Amino acid sequence: MSHSHKLVIKRSSMSRPPPPPPTTNKDQQHQNPSLQEINIKLIQSGEKERLKELLRERLLECGWIDEMKALCRKKGRNNVTVDDLVHVISPKGRASVPNSMKAELLQRIRAFLASTAD
Amino acid sequence: MSSKINGHVSPQPCPHLLVFRSRNGPKPFRALQDCIRVKPPGGRAAIRREPTEVPRCGTCEESSRSRLYACVACAAVFCHAPLLHSHASDHSLSIPGHEIAVDVDRAELFCCACGDQVYDRDFDAAVVLAQTVNATATTSTSGSTAMQCSVAGSQPENLRKRRRVDYRPWEPDSGEHISRGNQSIPLLDATNASLVSSTQQPWGFRGLNNLGNTCFMNSILQALLHTPPLRNYFLGDRHNRYYCQQKNGAINGTKNSRLCLACDMDALFSAVFSGDRTPYSPAKFLYSWWQHAANLASYEQQDAHEFFISMLEGIHEKVEKDKRKSQSPGSGDCCIAHRVFSGILRSDVMCMVCGFTSTTYDPCVDISLDLEPNQGGSGKSSSAKSLNSFNFEADCMRPNQNCGISTLKGCLERFTRAEKLGSDQKLFCQKCQVRQESLKQMSIRKLPLVSCFHVKRFEHSSIRKMSRKVDRYLQFPFSLDMAPYLSSSILRSRFGNRIFPFDGDEQDASNDLSTEFELFAVVTHSGRLDAGHYVTYLRLSNQWYKCDDAWITQVNESIVRAAQGYMMFYVQKVLYYKESENQGTS
Numbered sequence: 280m281s282h283s284h285k286l287v288i289k290r291s292s293m294s295r296p297p298p299p300p301p302t303t304n305k306d307q308q309h310q311n312p313s314l315q316e317i318n319i320k321l322i323q324s325g326e327k328e329r330l331k332e333l334l335r336e337r338l339l340e341c342g343w344i345d346e347m348k349a350l351c352r353k354k355g356r357n358n359v360t361v362d363d364l365v366h367v368i369s370p371k372g373r374a375s376v377p378n379s380m381k382a383e384l385l386q387r388i389r390a391f392l393a394s395t396a397d
Numbered sequence: 398m399s400s401k402i403n404g405h406v407s408p409q410p411c412p413h414l415l416v417f418r419s420r421n422g423p424k425p426f427r428a429l430q431d432c433i434r435v436k437p438p439g440g441r442a443a444i445r446r447e448p449t450e451v452p453r454c455g456t457c458e459e460s461s462r463s464r465l466y467a468c469v470a471c472a473a474v475f476c477h478a479p480l481l482h483s484h485a486s487d488h489s490l491s492i493p494g495h496e497i498a499v500d501v502d503r504a505e506l507f508c509c510a511c512g513d514q515v516y517d518r519d520f521d522a523a524v525v526l527a528q529t530v531n532a533t534a535t536t537s538t539s540g541s542t543a544m545q546c547s548v549a550g551s552q553p554e555n556l557r558k559r560r561r562v563d564y565r566p567w568e569p570d571s572g573e574h575i576s577r578g579n580q581s582i583p584l585l586d587a588t589n590a591s592l593v594s595s596t597q598q599p600w601g602f603r604g605l606n607n608l609g610n611t612c613f614m615n616s617i618l619q620a621l622l623h624t625p626p627l628r629n630y631f632l633g634d635r636h637n638r639y640y641c642q643q644k645n646g647a648i649n650g651t652k653n654s655r656l657c658l659a660c661d662m663d664a665l666f667s668a669v670f671s672g673d674r675t676p677y678s679p680a681k682f683l684y685s686w687w688q689h690a691a692n693l694a695s696y697e698q699q700d701a702h703e704f705f706i707s708m709l710e711g712i713h714e715k716v717e718k719d720k721r722k723s724q725s726p727g728s729g730d731c732c733i734a735h736r737v738f739s740g741i742l743r744s745d746v747m748c749m750v751c752g753f754t755s756t757t758y759d760p761c762v763d764i765s766l767d768l769e770p771n772q773g774g775s776g777k778s779s780s781a782k783s784l785n786s787f788n789f790e791a792d793c794m795r796p797n798q799n800c801g802i803s804t805l806k807g808c809l810e811r812f813t814r815a816e817k818l819g820s821d822q823k824l825f826c827q828k829c830q831v832r833q834e835s836l837k838q839m840s841i842r843k844l845p846l847v848s849c850f851h852v853k854r855f856e857h858s859s860i861r862k863m864s865r866k867v868d869r870y871l872q873f874p875f876s877l878d879m880a881p882y883l884s885s886s887i888l889r890s891r892f893g894n895r896i897f898p899f900d901g902d903e904q905d906a907s908n909d910l911s912t913e914f915e916l917f918a919v920v921t922h923s924g925r926l927d928a929g930h931y932v933t934y935l936r937l938s939n940q941w942y943k944c945d946d947a948w949i950t951q952v953n954e955s956i957v958r959a960a961q962g963y964m965m966f967y968v969q970k971v972l973y974y975k976e977s978e979n980q981g982t983s
Contacts, residue, residue, distance in 0.1 A: 315460065315461065318461040319451055322451050322460070323449065323451065325436075325437075328437070328439065328441075329438060331439070332438050332439040335439070360511060360512045360513035361507070361513050361514050362479045362512035362513065363512075365464075365479075366479065366480065
């Protein structure tokens with residue numbers, strides 16, 4: 280177990296392609312399940328829990344969790360609430376997740392949806 | 398926000414929690430405890446009314462929010478994102494008495510009015526109990542439980558509070574250089590050319606003659622002769638046998654002189670490190686030990702581990718005691734044997750009904766490990782299992798896990814695993830006041846300077862009136878980090894951020910010494926139980942030597958790796974120095 284190796288967290292911009300325009304075609308609605316539907320499918324199959332565990336492991340490996348802990352400690356111990364901490368670290372946290380990690384999770388979700396599609 | 402009462406850290410409840418408690422009796426979260434669900438693969442606790450419930454915010458119907466809270470008073474679920482919209486806060490403001498909620502995905506209590514976590518001892522105990530029950534119910538032989546995952550993967554970054562200085566080998570400063578040059582005589586000077594030749598063995602190697610089935614003694618003695626802190630103690634004249642015997646009147650020739658095993662050790666060190674390379678006969682030592690362990694005095698083959706234990710006891714008993722210092726072996730102040738080998742084990746026994754835990758500490762000079770029960774399956778069947786199972790993270794986390802090979806780390810993991818005691822072994826619970834089924838977990842409170850691991854290869858069955866030897870190979874590492882087996886790591890992985898239901902003050906135990914160890918001696922046994930032979934392998938400056946009674950030879954490390962380890966000796970890395978390559982230079 281190495282305690283002293285440094286990891287560089289790549290800061291990526293949040294630029295994403297714009298979301299596709301909302302469809303009115305009812306057939307299309309079947310092909311593109313809503314976020315809600317996907318979420319429920321993931322939860323009910325237990326896949327969401329597995330993905331969360333995978334994500335935790337990856338974030339731990341790349342030092343993201345340690346970074347967040349350091350940010351929290353900077354806030355101090357006194358007169359700090361959970362809501363304060365969430366408010367402080369959320370933007371930085373979201374911005375510093377490596378793209379490779381996002382890609383991996385997206386890949387897994389796609390694979391899962393494909394495997395369970397009717 | 399927290400205070401220490403009797404060593405327990407208790408967060409102060411917020412005013413809303415106080416009001417809630419006063420209105421809902423002494424156990425306001427009792428009903429909530431029935432909704433605790435522990436989810437594989439991570440073993441995390443969640444709150445669900447039904448196991449398959451998908452929580453949604455009652456106001457906006459969203460289920461994909463990152464924070465969903467269930468109101469403890471009315472069980473309604475709401476989302477909470479203070480900057481965007483918090484339907485949970487809205488709810489708490491609209492109905493007084495509904496401020497306290499629980500995070501449905503983390504099973505953590507929250508006060509919506511204060512915007513902060515709150516804690517309840519009974520609730521936390523129930524969560525931990527549920528997690529523990531879940532983890533112990535899903536143990537398997539080759540895979541790992543949720544708890545094992547977290548032990549294997551946890552980083553002990555919280556264990557150290559002080560900045561640590563990196564290990565660097567000692568170099569003399571300018572003053573020391575000068576005094577070395579002026580006043581010291583090189584131990585090995587140019588005239589003793591044979592001693593500086595590269596084929597010569599390191600200092601302190603001397604074969605031990607077998608006096609009649611005494612390889613059990615020779616093997617242990619060789620290991621002790623090269624146990625760094627023990628070697629330094631005796632070579633540093635910390636126990637002078639002449640002075641000791643004079644004090645006890647032995648020089649006067651009295652027959653029943655006070656026998657002192659430490660004096661015999663001192664004599665042994667002097668003989669072995671004298672520079673004389675001819676094999677030595679430790680007859681005096683054997684005779685002294687026979688007097689101490691009368692029941693083992695015979696020419697029959699003995700168990701090396703038994704000899705080791707009785708030797709340490711012998712040194713402890715006979716060494717002149719300093720009345721001012723603590724006599725408990727755990728502190729290591731009583732004698733050199735305990736100073737070097739004694740650690741402290743922690744045992745936590747938890748009642749499976751109410752969660753009450755009692756803790757005991759015991760000193761130990763070694764750790765005896767069971768070999769795994771037969772795996773049964775070959776490598777093939779185990780890997781097939783991992784493909785189909787949930788626990789793909791287990792395989793991700795341990796890519797080196799060879800299905801079917803027993804390892805020392807595997808034994809240590811099993812040693813520190815929480816174990817359900819059988820229903821015939823119910824222990825008395827102070828809270829319930831009856832015997833209940835219990836869960837026991839061992840961990841290491843304090844590491845010794847030298848860790849000795851004893852592999853239980855000899856099984857004695859008094860029922861079947863037979864003994865047998867377990868020959869199964871055990872893989873052992875040359876470098877070992879004991880951090881995952883410390884009480885602080887074990888407890889942290891089990892309880893996380895919950896209130897410990899007992900003394901959780903484990904922060905300081907590991908801060909003083911490092912947790913990294915280096916292997917320096919392996920005692921091996923070959924042959925049958927009744928007709929076998931002990932051999933010791935010693936490691937000096939990354940070079941391995943085989944000590945087979947009177948014969949010491951240099952061997953390749955692959956021989957050692959393949960050997961059947963019976964006792965493995967590890968020393969704290971900071972005490973394991975590499976000797977310089979060229980011993981002749983000054």
